[in-house]
Structures are given as structure tokens and as C-alpha cells.
Amino acid sequence: MQHSTLSAYRTDLYASFSRAADALMNLNDALLTDTAAQSFVELTLSPFFVREWSSAYAACKDGLLDRAALRGVRVKYAPKPPPNKRLVVAGDASSIARPVSGTARDRTYVHQSNLPEGCKPVTPGWQFSFVAVVPEEASSWVYTLDVERIPSHQTPVEVMGDQLIDLIPRLAPGVLFLGDGGYGNAVFLLKTQPVACDKLLRLAKNRVLRRAKPPRPDKPGPGRPLEDGAEFRCQDKTTHGVASAHWDDGQAPGQRIEVDRWDDLHFLAARPVVVSVIRVTRPGAADTKRDPKVSWFVFCGRTCPPLSEIPTEYARRYRIEHGFRFKKQDLMWESVRLRTPERFGLWTDLVCCAENQLYLARESGLAHRQPWESALRPLTPQQVRRGMNRILAELGTPARLSQVRGNSPGRLPGTIVEKAQRFPTVFKSKTDPEKGERIV
Numbered sequence: 001m002q003h004s005t006l007s008a009y010r011t012d013l014y015a016s017f018s019r020a021a022d023a024l025m026n027l028n029d030a031l032l033t034d035t036a037a038q039s040f041v042e043l044t045l046s047p048f049f050v051r052e053w054s055s056a057y058a059a060c061k062d063g064l065l066d067r068a069a070l071r072g073v074r075v076k077y078a079p080k081p082p083p084n085k086r087l088v089v090a091g092d093a094s095s096i097a098r099p100v101s102g103t104a105r106d107r108t109y110v111h112q113s114n115l116p117e118g119c120k121p122v123t124p125g126w127q128f129s130f131v132a133v134v135p136e137e138a139s140s141w142v143y144t145l146d147v148e149r150i151p152s153h154q155t156p157v158e159v160m161g162d163q164l165i166d167l168i169p170r171l172a173p174g175v176l177f178l179g180d181g182g183y184g185n186a187v188f189l190l191k192t193q194p195v196a197c198d199k200l201l202r203l204a205k206n207r208v209l210r211r212a213k214p215p216r217p218d219k220p221g222p223g224r225p226l227e228d229g230a231e232f233r234c235q236d237k238t239t240h241g242v243a244s245a246h247w248d249d250g251q252a253p254g255q256r257i258e259v260d261r262w263d264d265l266h267f268l269a270a271r272p273v274v275v276s277v278i279r280v281t282r283p284g285a286a287d288t289k290r291d292p293k294v295s296w297f298v299f300c301g302r303t304c305p306p307l308s309e310i311p312t313e314y315a316r317r318y319r320i321e322h323g324f325r326f327k328k329q330d331l332m333w334e335s336v337r338l339r340t341p342e343r344f345g346l347w348t349d350l351v352c353c354a355e356n357q358l359y360l361a362r363e364s365g366l367a368h369r370q371p372w373e374s375a376l377r378p379l380t381p382q383q384v385r386r387g388m389n390r391i392l393a394e395l396g397t398p399a400r401l402s403q404v405r406g407n408s409p410g411r412l413p414g415t416i417v418e419k420a421q422r423f424p425t426v427f428k429s430k431t432d433p434e435k436g437e438r439i440v
Contacts, residue, residue, distance in 0.1 A: 003360075003361065003364060003391060003394070003395055005077065005360055006357060006360045006361050006364075006391070006395065007395050008077070009073065009077045009356070009357060009360055010025075010357065010395065010397070010398060011398050012073045012076070012077075013025075013028075013070070013073055013353055014398040014399065015069070016065050016066050016069040016070040016073055017063065017064070017065050017066075018064040018065055018066050019062060019063055019064035020058070020059045020062045020063035020064070021063075021399065022399040022400050022402070023051060023055050023056070023058065023059035023063065023399075024059050024063045024065070024346075024350065025397060025398065025399035026048060026049045026050060026051060026055075026059075026397070026399055027043065027049065027056055027059050027060075027350060028350050028353060028354055029046070029048035029049070029392055029397055029399075030043040030044065030046035030048050030049040031043060031331060031332075031350065031351070031354045032048075032354050032357060032358070032385065032388045032392065033046055033048055033385070033388045033389040033392060034046040034048075035330075035382070035385055035386055037332070039332075039335070040056065040057075040332065040335070040336045040337070041053055041056065043056060044056050048389075048392060048397070050401065050402050051402045055402075060338055060343045060346055060347055061343060063346055064346075065346065065349060070349065070353075071145075071146055071166070071167070072170075074143075074144065074145050074146065074356065075145060075167070075170045075171065077356070077360065078133055078143060078145060078171070079133055079135075079143055079359070080172070081172065082136075086172075086174040086175065086176055087133065087171060087172055087174070087175050087176070088133070088134055088175075088176045088178065088313070088316055089131055089132065089133050089134065089145065089171075089175060089176070089177055089178070090131075090132055090134045090142075090177070090178040090179070090316065090317045090319065090320040091129070091130065091131045091132075091160050091163070091164070091177060091178070091179050091183065091320075092129075092130055092179070092180060092317070092320050092321065092324075093127050093128065093129050093130070093150060093156045093160075093182070094127070094128055094130065094324045095110035095111055095112065095123075095125050095126070095127050095128075096110075096125050096126045096127070096128070096333075096334055096344070097110070097112055097123045097124075097125040097334070098123075098124055098125040098126065099123045099124050099125070101124075101337075101339075102422045102423065103339055103420040103421065103422060103423065104126075104339060104340070104341070104423065105340060105341060105423045106126075106151060106152050106341050106423070106426060107124045107125055107126060107423070107425045107426065108124070108125070108126075108127065108150075108152050108425065108426045108427075108428050109122045109123070109124060109425065109427065109428070110122065110123060110124070110125045110126070110127045112125075124425040126149060126150075126341055126344065127149070127150040127156065128147055128148065128149050128150065128345075128348060129147065129148050129149075129150050129156055129159040129160050129163060130144060130146070130147050130320060130323075130324075130352075131144070131145045131146045131147075131160070131163050131164065131167060132144045132145060132319075132320050132323060133145060134178070134316045134317065134319040134320055135316075135319065136316065137378060138315075138318075138319070139319065139322065139378060139380070140319070140322035140323050140325065140326045140380065140381055141319070141323075141359060141362070141381060142319055142320055142322075142323035142355070142359075143355075143356055143359045144323075144352040144355060144356055145167055145171075146163050146166075146167055147348055147349065147352050148162075148163060149341055149344075149345050149348075151341075152426035152428060155428075156182055156183075157182065157183060157185070157187050157188045157191065158191065160179075160183060160188070161188060161191030161192050164177065164192050164195045164197070165192070165194065165195055168195045168196060168197045169196070173196070174197075174198070174303070175197040175198070176197065176198045176199075176200060176301075176305070176313070177197050177198065177199045177200070178200055178201075178313075178314060178316060178317035179199065179200075179201045179202065179317070180201070180202045180317065181201075181202040181203065181204050183199075183201050183202075184201035184202050184203040184204065184207075184297070184298050185267070186267035186268070186269040186270035186273075187269075188201070189267065189270050189273045189275065189300055190269075190270045190272075190273060193272065193273055197301065198299070198300070198301025198302060198303055198304070199298075199299065199300045199301055200297060200298075200299050200305070200310075200313065200314055201297065201298050201299075201300075202295070202296070202297055202298075202314075203234070203277065203296040203297050203298045204234075204296070205234050205235060205294070205296055206234065206235055207234050207296070207298075208231055208232070208233050208234075208268070209231070209232045209265040209266060209267055209268075209275070209277060210228040210229055210230070210231060210232065210265065210266055210267070210268055211228070211229030211230050211231075211232060211264065211265060212229050212264050212265075212266070212274075213225075213226050213227055213228055213229055214226060214229055227271065228266075228268065228271070232262065232265055232277065234277070234279075234296050240262065241262070243260040243261060243262055244261050244262055244263040244264075244276070245260070245261045245263075245307055246258070246259070246260050246261075246307070247259045247260075247306075247307035247308050249308070253283060253284060254284035255284060256282070256283055256284060257280065257281070257282055257311060258280070258281040258282075258283075259278065259279070259280050259281075259307040259308070259310050259311070260278070260279045260281075260307075261276050261277070261278045261279075261299075261304070261307060262276065262277045262278075263276045264276075265277055273300060274300075275298050275299060275300045276298070276299045276300075276304060277296065277297070277298055277299075278296070278297040278298070278299060278307075278310055279294060279295070279296055279297075280294070280295045280296075280297070280310060280311055281293060281294050282294075297310065297314065323355070326355070326381055326382070327351055327352075327355065330381070330382050330385070331351045331354060331355065332351075333347075333348065333351045339420070355381065357388075358381045358384050358385055358388070359381075361384055361387075361388065361391055362379055362381075362384050364384075364387070364391055366387040366390050366391055367379050367383045367384045367386065367387045368383060368386035368387045369383055
């Protein structure tokens with residue numbers, strides 16, 4: 001079987017490695033094929049890693065990649081949207097917990113999920129911002145377009161804005177971006193105002209927006225003219241007025257979904273950005289945190305999806321979270337212990353490159369299902385990963401064979417090895433989501 005697209009991706013990926021390219025490519029192939037490895041060093045036991053075990057650590061220490069070239073490779077081979085549909089991408093941040101890694105530089109307090117009730121959901125660690133293409137079907141399949149570490153001096157909103165400013169012009173026109181409540185604010189909308197894409201973002205239920213300023217009377221009275229219209233408070237129905245559009249699916253009361261949209265609104269701190277507020281109501285929901293009756297969204301762009309498609313369209317954003325789980329549980333993204341953020345950032349890029357190659361290989365027909373896995377269900381990334389050894393055996397590798405260099409001389413007599421430097425956890429001050437100001 002020919003795998004021309006995957007082969008071309010691998011060739012361009014290899015060309016984007018600026019230093020230690022052969023070792024990095026071998027490490028990438030080992031990660032793609034070795035489903036039994038439980039630790040980073042066990043990847044070196046793969047037949048596709050034709051070097052000593054220490055070369056894996058040396059590759060992450062000395063390796064270097066051209067980020068601009070790598071971003072171009074990801075965009076070049078990004079999946080195309082189906083006919084008469086547009087490309088849908090999602091953005092989100094994921095955390096890597098490092099609570100006891102005192103030698104890890106630039107750790108901040110990041111969110112930690114699934115803790116017992118009453119515990120503070122924060123821990124020291126690193127945070128990474130992802131932009132990925134999300135498919136229509138519910139699965140953990142995603143294609144990563146870009147990933148950047150969020151440093152201590154920046155916020156997820158700032159990093160995501162820079163990523164979209166660079167990425168969107170390279171993609172097909174009419175892209176729809178999906179984001180959670182962390183991006184549904186004035187700071188993100190102002191940051192991404194030059195970006196030519198539609199944005200459907202989750203909106204906090206306590207948000208207050210404004211309507212367009214009223215027309216100036218012929219004989220204005222004293223005082224400064226109004227710059228904003230009446231308030232629109234999501235939690236106050238008396239301020240909503242008549243919706244610009246309404247849709248009801250007409251189902252039974254327990255399954256009913258209603259969608260309302262109000263146009264020509266703006267945030268007080270982002271007057272130039274005109275948005276629409278969308279409310280999705282499910283009367284039969286349990287009205288809990290995971291199953292709310294009312295959900296709020298904000299749309300900014302030219303072509304708003306039909307109201308009947310808003311619930312299912314936004315649900316595609318959750319594919320990126322399933323992708324995070326696959327990276328952490330199967331591709332060992334979180335379990336690998338590398339000291340510096342630069343080394344771990346390189347490992348993160350390798351993990352995303354492996355995930356993208358699995359995406360390109362899912363139509364190969366060489367996936368392996370376990371005897372208890374149903375053939376009627378769609379393929380998963382892990383099933384395709386089980387068949388990658390046969391695919392790579394056909395494709396080969398662009399990496400060169402390793403050269404024997406003899407034994408290392410080791411440390412010189414009298415060498416003093418000092419303790420690694422310790423770094424405190426950086427406490428990031430909060431940011432006002434409406435004004436973008438730091439709160440001390």
C-alpha cells in the first residue's frame with residue numbers, strides 16, 4: 001500500500017529538525033510504534049530506535065527544531081473540510097503537573113482536575129496552548145496545528161491570540177474557531193480582531209454586555225453623549241428584550257432544546273468588536289455543573305452557524321480534550337520527566353507530530369484491533385498506533401544510520417558536580433477579563 005501523504009509529511013518533518021535530527025526521528029518512530037513502553041527510556045528498546053538508550057535523553061537535550069518550518073508542515077498537511085463545509089478548529093490550554101520538581105524553571109500554578117471536593121484545584125506545573133482541527137464525529141481524533149508553552153509573563157488568552165494571528169491566514173477562508181469560557185471575554189476579542197475567522201466562544205453566565213449607542217437627538221442636552229446603549233445582563237431576563245432569532249427543535253419536554261440569539265452587542269472594554277450572544281436552553285437538564293439548563297455563548301464574525309447547529313457545532317470543541325487524554329495516557333506526554341521547559345517543549349512537539357502521523361495513517365487499513373474490540377465501531381488512535389510498525393516498515397525513515405563513536409571518556413578526575421539550581425514557583429496575578437488589567 002502507498003502512503004504518499006504520510007511519507008511526505010515525515011520527510012518534511014525530518015527537514016524541520018535543525019540539530020540531532022536523526023536521533024529525534026528515531027525517537028519519533030519509537031513513540032509511534034511501541035505501545036508497550038511504560039517509560040521514556042523503554043522507548044529506546046524499540047527496533048526503530050537504532051541508538052543507545054542515552055541518545056534519547058541527549059536528543060531532547062541537544063535537539064533543536066525550526067518552529068516556523070514545523071508550523072508550515074502542520075498547516076500544509078492539515079485535513080481539508082468536507083464539501084460545502086468549513087474548517088473547524090478548537091483551541092484550549094492543558095496543564096502538566098510538576099508539584100515537586102524544584103529544579104524545573106518557570107513553573108506557575110496551573111489547574112488540576114479530578115481532585116476530591118474541597119481541595120484547591122491548582123498545582124505547580126507548566127501550561128501549553130493548543131490549536132487543533134476537530135472532526136465532526138465524537139472521538140479523540142485531532143490534528144494539531146500549533147502548540148506553544150504559556151510562559152509565566154503571559155496569559156493563555158495572549159498566547160492563543162498570537163497563535164491565531166499567525167495560523168489563520170495560512171488556512172482556508174471561512175474557518176470557525178471554538179473556545180471555552182476562558183476566551184469569551186473582551187481581551188481575547190480585541191486581541192483577535194484582525195483575525196479573519198469566525199469565533200464561537202463559551203460565555204460566563206454573569207457577563208454584562210452593552211447594546212449599540214442610541215442615536216444622538218437633534219437637540220442634545222448638557223453632558224457627554226452616550227457611548228453605549230442599555231445593558232444586557234445574562235442573569236437578568238428583564239434586560240434581554242426580544243431576541244433577534246429563535247429556534248426550537250420541537251422535541252418532547254425532556255429532550256427539548258431552545259436557542260435564542262441577540263445581535264449588535266459589545267463588551268464595554270471592546271466597543272469596536274460587535275458580537276452576538278446566544279443562549280441554549282435545555283428544560284429537561286439536571287441543572288448541575290456538568291448538565292446545565294442554560295448555556296451562554298458569544299459569536300464574533302461574519303457567518304454565524306444556524307441556530308439549530310449551535311449545540312452540536314460547539315460540542316466539537318470537546319474533541320480536543322479527548323486528544324489531551326490520549327496524549328497523556330497513551331503517548332506518555334505527561335509522564336516523561338525533563339528538567340527544563342525547553343526540553344519538555346521539544347518533547348511536546350514530538351508527541352503532537354506522532355499524533356498527526358496517526359491521523360494521516362488512519363485510512364491505511366493496517367490498524368490492529370484487539371479480539372474484544374468491535375469492528376463496527378470507528379477506529380481509535382491507539383488501534384492505528386498498533387499497526388504503525390507495519391506502515392513504517394514499508395515507508396522507511398529519512399533518518400541516517402547511527403555511527404559508532406566509541407566509549408565516552410566520562411568525567412575528568414576531580415570534577416565537582418554541583419547541585420542543580422532550584423527555582424520558586426511563579427505566582428501569576430489575576431487579570432480582569434473585561435479590562436485586561438492586572439489585579440495585584
